[in-house]
Amino acid sequence: MEAETSNASNDREERIKRVIKALFHASNCKDVDCPRLSCYKMKRVMAHFRRCKKPKYECAICKQTIGLLIVHCKSCIGDDSCTMFKCRSIHDWLRRVRERQAAKSQLDTFAVDVQQNVDLLQFDFDSLHIEE
Numbered sequence: 125m126e127a128e129t130s131n132a133s134n135d136r137e138e139r140i141k142r143v144i145k146a147l148f149h150a151s152n153c154k155d156v157d158c159p160r161l162s163c164y165k166m167k168r169v170m171a172h173f174r175r176c177k178k179p180k181y182e183c184a185i186c187k188q189t190i191g192l193l194i195v196h197c198k199s200c201i202g203d204d205s206c207t208m209f210k211c212r213s214i215h216d217w218l219r220r221v222r223e224r225q226a227a228k229s230q231l232d233t234f235a236v237d238v239q240q241n242v243d244l245l246q247f248d249f250d251s252l253h254i255e256e
């Protein structure tokens with residue numbers, strides 16, 4: 125019997141897909157009383173991201189969010205029809221990083237790392253603490 129064949133990397137991919145879906149839902153959700161817990165969490169993440177003053181590569185929450193968005197951008201052309209949170213700006217940013225070839229800032233290096241090695245990311249949203 126093959127009941128126990130779910131392997132770790134598949135689980136991980138599924139989990140990332142689920143988190144991206146939740147982020148996409150929250151990006152478009154106008155319901156302040158939305159009953160989904162994942163939506164509530166993602167709205168907090170988005171609010172943090174907009175407000176956070178730290179350099180993005182120094183903040184664990186922002187870094188994870190960017191990581192998720194980079195994964196999203198791989199399957200999205202980034203035109204106006206996409207309603208994902210920050211989709212356009214991440215696309216523009218990745219394009220700039222690619223054009224510049226030699227990554228200079230830490231954030232650029234981070235983008236290159238993420239593109240080359242998605243395992244760099246820790247999708248730790250279950251234990252995520254969002255400060256007020």
Ligand SMILES: [Zn+2]
Nearest residue numbers: 153158160163
């Ligand atoms: Zn919602």
Ligand SMILES: [Zn+2]
Nearest residue numbers: 176183185186
């Ligand atoms: Zn942050």
Ligand SMILES: [Zn+2]
Nearest residue numbers: 200206208211
């Ligand atoms: Zn998109």
